[in-house]
Amino acid sequence: MIKTRYVLTAACIAWAGLANGEAGGDPERGAQLYRQCVGCHQVGEGAVDRVGPHLNGIFDRAAGQSEGYRYSDGMQRAAAGGLVWTYESLDAFITDPRSLVSRTRMSFRGFDDQQDRDDLLAYLRTFSADPQNIPESAPTAVAVDHSVAPEILAIVGDPAYGEYLSGECTACHQASGAANGIPSITNWPTEDFVIAMHAYKDGVREHPVMQMMAGRLSNEEIAALAAYFEGLE
Amino acid sequence: MKFNRRAFIGTATATAATLSAPMFVRADGHSKPRVVVVGGGAGGATAARYIAKDSAGAIDVTLIEPTRAYYTCFFSNLYIGGFREMNSLGHSYGTLAAEYGINVVHDWATGVDRDAKTVTTAGGYTIPYDRLILSPGIDFVDGAVPGWDVSASNAMPHAYKAGSQTELLRAQIDAMPQGGTYAMVAPPNPYRCPPGPYERVSMVAHRLSEVNPTAKILIADPKEKFSKQALFEEGWNNHYSGMIERIGPDFGGENVEVDPAAMTLSIDGEVTNVDVCNVIPAMKAGRIADIAGITEGNWAPVNAADLSSKMDENIHVLGDACAQGDMPKSGFSANSQAKVCANAVRGALTGSSVFPARFSNTCWSLIDTNDGIKVGATYEATEEKIAKVDGFVSQTGEDAAVRQATYEESIGWYDGITADMFG
Known part of the structure; x- marks a missing residue:
């Protein structure tokens, strides 16, 4: 209730x-x-x-x-x-x-x-055609704030393992995608997910809990989590 | 393979047969393996939910929990401080029953027959299991605080199991005379929620500073140090200067006696009249662990890899009740342990993949409005115990924006973990 x-x-x-x-x-x-x-x-x-x-x-x-x-x-x-x-x-x-x-x-x-x-x-x-006719500029949006080696991005994760590992995430992040003080992590493009996790793992993004959680995930484990959350209904 | 849980009820029967491919023969010929979970808190509710969800009908799950509405102990201090309503801490088991197919039995587990592999209840039922998961939380050690026993818990509440006790404590605080004294008898290690008593003090101080600013808070503490001590003491100094006095063991804080009839607290022989006395006695595993004969001292020792009892491989013990190693006794820890245990139990009963154990914990505490702090760590399973890998703690002197973000994060965590427990 x-x-x-x-x-x-x-x-x-x-x-x-x-x-x-x-x-x-x-x-x-x-x-x-x-x-x-x-x-x-x-x-x-x-x-x-x-x-x-x-x-x-x-x-x-x-x-x-x-x-x-x-x-x-x-x-x-x-x-x-x-x-x-x-x-x-x-x-x-x-x-x-x-x-x-x-x-x-x-x-x-x-x-x-x-x-x-x-x-x-x-x-x-300025990015809507009408009523202003301003030429579009280059994309401002880079969803990523960290560079990750292509071979890491290329890893295909195992969603079944990701589902098990996700238990560590869902103690805080809701599997439903609801977010209230803690962001949603469902339905992300896998690449964004992987880059974000490596940004924490490498200490580029600052958040002590996430740095700690990402810090002990292997490249394969991050890929597995990305594969699982990307497909979560 | 993944299941949409709304479709679960309809498809469960059809998928069960394919999932349980390696059919394990039950001793009594029952077609499906049976898991009985005792205790519907952060450990038990999570374990029941994960086993039911991930086995998709291949395992019968029964959850035995006496209360119809569960009030979380975590965040109950915020009710005392006036930051939460009591009903925001309450949760029913309806979703676990309706959407996950868990057999929820509202009864007290009063006996365990380890040879017959059955649990008996106060209501007179006998429930068989293949695996038993005990997550009974804590009980109090008899005689731990001289002068206090359970019959005194209205005069001197513990408020360490949330619900009516918490409401009682807040009502007593609100009824204190101006300039009166709230006393806390803090527990010795190990106990549920290490920062809990000190967040409690912060929330009581917040409440008193609004309605009774000349009141005093007196803590008798048997411990030399406590969780997040520097952060709490800095916060008390900043927000509640002069209100809080803590007497540690060097001044006799471990040598206490109470008189509930006279409303006095004696610390090292010095008697003080108090208006509220919040007695949090020493703790032990919930009684069913003792009845099952799997405790050693006050707690139930377990193997780190799957939380199985060191005394019975068919029983697992989660959360506050178990002695596992380095993890603090917290709702977060119990939830973390439950997921490792659920994976192992499912593997043992249906042959599904068993992944290596991994654990984590984070504890948020609120000191005052928008002044949140946290401590956390990750853990792994070794032969000997659950062992700490890495950790962090909030820093003293953090700016207000960081503290506010920490508090807001804790609200998100509450919604997250309760969704993870109750569906």
């Missing part, structure tokens, strides 16, 4: 607070803020779906429409309900993703500050 459920409230409150909006944002500052997003979302020429869908042409697109991307049940439900990414709905979403789309896999905590949201959306808008 008594499990936490995300509250499915419409984002009316957030919308009511919509400020100066469309013209007011600073895309250069938005580009800086976007660094918080690039771990999951690519944008720009050649951008593809990674942990999250790419964000080219996001404005005025219906939700859940990036072909081939596996959306959460929550996002699929919102899409079926007719959610369209307008300035207002994007503003509400990046204020608090889960208050707009309950059970979205997007575990980002949100931007509290209206100016931050305006700037970020001004930046994202």
Whole structure:
């Protein structure tokens, strides 16, 4: 009983607070803020779906429409309900993703500050064709912050072993993909997963628990975990 | 091979036959191997869930647990501090029964016949097993604190099994007179949740600083040192300066006596009147381990590789009740041990792959609002024991953002581990 459920409230409150909006944002500052997003979302020429869908042409697109991307049940439900990414709905979403789309896999905590949201959306808008016609730049989004040798990336993991090893992960990270203070690790592209784990193992990413957990995983074990979590329903 | 658990009930019968390929003959001719788990906490619930989930119907799993609603001991201090509601700590066994096909029996296990391989219950039932997993948590050592016994647990609560005791303790703290004294008799090693008493003190101090700022906290402690000591003491100094006094063994903190009728605490012969007395006595394995005859001293010794009892290869002991080596007695440890044990038990009963044991633990504690700390380690199985490999601990002097992130992480962990236990 008594499990936490995300509250499915419409984002009316957030919308009511919509400020100066469309013209007011600073895309250069938005580009800086976007660094918080690039771990999951690519944008720009050649951008593809990674942990999250790419964000080219996001404005005025219906939700859940990036072909081939596996959306959460929550996002699929919102899409079926007719959610369209307008300035207002994007503003509400990046204020608090889960208050707009309950059970979205997007575990980002949100931007509290209206100016931050305006700037970020001004930046994202430069990657939507209409109404602004600004040439697309090179991809800003590099989902990876660490380089891993190709032979390590080439290892094909054993998902059955990964399933056993995953018991060490699911003491904290939820197998359902729900995230609340601890990020979701399901449905990642295997390469991103492997690179992230090696970044902890090599001490490039700072988090004492993750450095410790990754530190004793072999290359094969990391590949096994990546294979398991990539396919987790 | 992977199963969608919602589809599990429908497909279980069909897949069971193919999965249990090496058919092991049961002594009594029962068609499926049977696992009985006693105790539905972090060890037992996790073990039952993993065996049921991963065997996909090839093993009959029975979970014996007396309570219908389980209240986690971890995070119960946060209830005392006012950071959690009691119902946010409660969990039912409905999902384990409905989605995992576990036979959940709400009863007390009162006997184990190791020759017949049966468990008997207070309700009068006899339940056969091929493997028995005991995860009974802790009980208190009789006479550990002179003057205190279980009949005094309303006057002087332990609040070290969560639920009504925790609610009682908080109510007593709220009813303290202004400037009154909350006393804690801290337990000797080893005990459940090493940072627990000190997080408790932090949460009591938080509560008192809001409603009763001139109140005092007095700790009688038989231990020279305690978990995360430098971090707690720094935090107490920062947040609750002058409120907390700890008397260690060098000043007689191990020589205590209580009088529940008079509400007094005697430390090394010096008697103090107290308003709340939180007595946390010395601990031992939950009684069923003793009844099964697999304890040595206060705990049940186990082999590191599969948590099997050193006295009976068909019984495994998880969590607080077992003596395994270097892991602290914590919910995280019990959950970690349960997954290793589940893999080994499933392998023994159905021939599925058995992977090498690996263990980990992390304990978060809250000192004050958004001031979280943590300690953790990884472990491996050796011939002798579960042995520590590597570890870390929060640092003194960390900035507020790090501490807040640590606290927020602990909330995520709570949701994660309870999902891992109860489905």
